[in-house]
Amino acid sequence: ETGVTQTPRHLVMGMTNKKSLKCEQHLGHNAMYWYKQSAKKPLELMFVYSLEERVENNSVPSRFSPECPNSSHLFLHLHTLQPEDSALYLCASSQDSHGGRTGELFFGEGSRLTVL
Amino acid sequence: QKEVEQNSGPLSVPEGAIASLNCTYSDRVSQSFFWYRQYSGKSPELIMSIYSNGDKEDGRFTAQLNKASQYVSLLIRDSQPSDSATYLCAVMGTYNTDKLIFGTGTRLQVFP
Numbered sequence: 193e194t195g196v197t198q199t200p201r202h203l204v205m206g207m208t209n210k211k212s213l214k215c216e217q218h219l220g221h222n223a224m225y226w227y228k229q230s231a232k233k234p235l236e237l238m239f240v241y242s243l244e245e246r247v248e249n250n251s252v253p254s255r256f257s258p259e260c261p262n263s264s265h266l267f268l269h270l271h272t273l274q275p276e277d278s279a280l281y282l283c284a285s286s287q288d289s290h291g292g293r294t295g296e297l298f299f300g301e302g303s304r305l306t307v308l
Numbered sequence: 309q310k311e312v313e314q315n316s317g318p319l320s321v322p323e324g325a326i327a328s329l330n331c332t333y334s335d336r337v338s339q340s341f342f343w344y345r346q347y348s349g350k351s352p353e354l355i356m357s358i359y360s361n362g363d364k365e366d367g368r369f370t371a372q373l374n375k376a377s378q379y380v381s382l383l384i385r386d387s388q389p390s391d392s393a394t395y396l397c398a399v400m401g402t403y404n405t406d407k408l409i410f411g412t413g414t415r416l417q418v419f420p
């Protein structure tokens with residue numbers, strides 16, 4: 193496998209469910225990110241991890257809980273979500289935090305989440 | 309005021325024409341500017357970066373930056389149907405942070 197892979201690609205869950213999104217990067221990068229993409233809205237940065245340490249939490253509700261066990265893997269644990277949390281969740285990686293000097297983020301294909 | 313603004317489109321151009329995509333940003337001290345392309349159902353990918361005023365050309369793509377007017381644009385020459393996608397403008401260095409701030413994107417449709 194190459195690049196950034198995300199699973200599952202599609203997820204439907206009820207508001208009381210607990211689920212997790214998984215991201216794996218095969219690029220040897222030091223930084224990983226979770227973004228939320230909703231229709232008609234800009235990409236919204238949720239969390240940033242650099243060398244497995246969380247360096248940014250953009251005022252994300254606690255029902256979203258990230259986990260970065262190592263520099264290649266990133267999880268987003270979901271619990272008691274709301275219908276407005278339905279969106280495409282994109283994982284990305286870069287050599288350094290915030291894309292370093294090049295601004296280049298490598299994105300996964302995303303996990304399409306629907307909350308009923 | 310939005311930090312990075314783009315017209316959502318769709319921008320429709322005929323095959324072979326020049327497509328012009330525009331982006332404005334709110335913070336004058338922003339330092340670095342990027343264009344990402346996102347095909348429908350796919351992830352964004354970086355296609356151009358520009359750091360100084362003027363034009364930067366890469367194949368059929370030209371990025372233009374005017375820091376005094378706080379806008380950055382992307383020109384696509386000889387547009388092809390395969391260029392049909394959403395183009396995201398991203399700005400780094402806004403408000404003295406190193407965050408990448410994205411616009412909402414402009415959807416481009418190139419018709420044969």
